[in-house]
Amino acid sequence: MHFQSHFVSLSHSCQLHLMLINKTPAHQGIPILMIHGMIEDGRIFYHKNGKGLACYLAKQGYSVYVADLRGIGQSKPRINKNSAHGQTETIVNDIPALIAYTLAHSHHDKLHLVAHSWGGVYLNACLLRFPKICQQVYSGVYFGSKRQVRVKNVERFFKIDLFWNKLGFAISKRRGYFPAKGLKVGADNETQKTHQQCIQWIKKDDWQDSDDRFDYHQAAKTAKLPPIFYLAAVNDHSLGHQSDVKLFMKESGGQDNKYSLLSIKQGNLVDYDHLNMLTSPQAINDHFPAVLKWLCTHQHS
Numbered sequence: 001m002h003f004q005s006h007f008v009s010l011s012h013s014c015q016l017h018l019m020l021i022n023k024t025p026a027h028q029g030i031p032i033l034m035i036h037g038m039i040e041d042g043r044i045f046y047h048k049n050g051k052g053l054a055c056y057l058a059k060q061g062y063s064v065y066v067a068d069l070r071g072i073g074q075s076k077p078r079i080n081k082n083s084a085h086g087q088t089e090t091i092v093n094d095i096p097a098l099i100a101y102t103l104a105h106s107h108h109d110k111l112h113l114v115a116h117s118w119g120g121v122y123l124n125a126c127l128l129r130f131p132k133i134c135q136q137v138y139s140g141v142y143f144g145s146k147r148q149v150r151v152k153n154v155e156r157f158f159k160i161d162l163f164w165n166k167l168g169f170a171i172s173k174r175r176g177y178f179p180a181k182g183l184k185v186g187a188d189n190e191t192q193k194t195h196q197q198c199i200q201w202i203k204k205d206d207w208q209d210s211d212d213r214f215d216y217h218q219a220a221k222t223a224k225l226p227p228i229f230y231l232a233a234v235n236d237h238s239l240g241h242q243s244d245v246k247l248f249m250k251e252s253g254g255q256d257n258k259y260s261l262l263s264i265k266q267g268n269l270v271d272y273d274h275l276n277m278l279t280s281p282q283a284i285n286d287h288f289p290a291v292l293k294w295l296c297t298h299q300h301s
Contacts, residue, residue, distance in 0.1 A: 001050050001058060002027075005074065006065075008101045016094060017074035018101065019066040021046060021058040029061040030138075030299055031106040033098060037117025037145075038198060039178070039186025041073035042066040044116050044278055053114070053278055056288050057295070062112075065102045069122075070094055072188045079189045081176025086193030087122070087201075088211040095126040099133060112295050113140040113226075116278060117240055118198065120145025120230075124252045127226070128219040139298035140228040141291050144240025144274050146248045149202050156238040165199050172196070207251065217251065225254030229294045231287065233272035234263035240274050258294065262287055 002022045007015040019042060022029070034045045034054060045066050046054035054064045069090060071079035102111055115123050120142035127134050149160050163185075172178040172192045180186030190198075197210055207216040230249045232242040242261050249257055262272040269282045277283065 015076045017068040021054050021064040029063045031063045031102050031111040033102045034066045034114040035119035037119045039180035041188045042068045083191045087197040091125045112138050116143045121147050128216050137226040143231050146240050146244035151241040159238050220253035227256035229258045231260050233277045235271050235273040
């Protein structure tokens with residue numbers, strides 16, 4: 001496996017990191033852009049020892065570009081109390097820049113999109129805002145992606161209602177950002193604005209941008225999103241519960257979508273959860289081949 005860091009410049013002082021993973025240095029396959037979720041970085045998709053979905057797909061001949069979103073992972077500068085960006089900037093500026101760079105560098109006209117958790121929200125929001133970008137996308141694959149949290153259980157109360165929405169946001173306001181890494185509740189930090197905007201979308205039925213009031217529900221009525229494969233995990237009880245994943249799939253619109261619940265009852269090897277649906281050693285012989293089949297089926301349109 002060949003790993004190479006790339007940087008997408010948003011300004012003279014702001015750079016987004018992309019890890020390009022290929023079979024060999026000279027190999028140029030169909031590109032896949034991977035977007036991580038909240039309080040994590042791109043390493044959810046790969047490890048330098050060759051494990052992970054990104055490495056699996058690179059071995060199948062794809063050129064896989066794994067992003068670290070603004071201020072996260074190897075992107076520069078790191079999130080701090082002075083970081084003012086939020087979801088709006090990620091959706092309007094950063095993801096379009098990542099897509100444009102991936103296409104230009106790979107010398108391809110279209111790509112696939114892969115996301116974990118809130119990364120799928122970012123991607124669909126971007127596609128709904130910018131319909132022309134949809135024409136550059138073969139398909140998407142989203143793991144545990146939800147916008148609203150409507151499931152009601154004990155885990156949701158403690159993780160979402162109590163910690164993320166209340167205690168966590170109080171920490172964000174006091175520190176100027178959410179120190180997930182220091183609190184050991186995530187792989188990386190988030191800005192206060194991102195945290196606040198995320199909470200608003202989790203709570204509300206309407207789906208609008210708090211900066212410019214762009215209405216994503218209205219856009220979804222006429223949008224033609226690329227086909228998207230939504231995967232949920234049976235032991236994901238709050239961060240991407242199967243009912244909330246289905247709700248997100250429905251509200252985003254689009255055609256030719258697919259949904260799959262990863263569980264032993266459905267024929268899988270493991271009853272997966274929010275993280276090990278990507279990190280479990282069994283995944284490579286379980287649902288990763290289904291992801292590969294989906295990509296191969298949808299890259300000739």
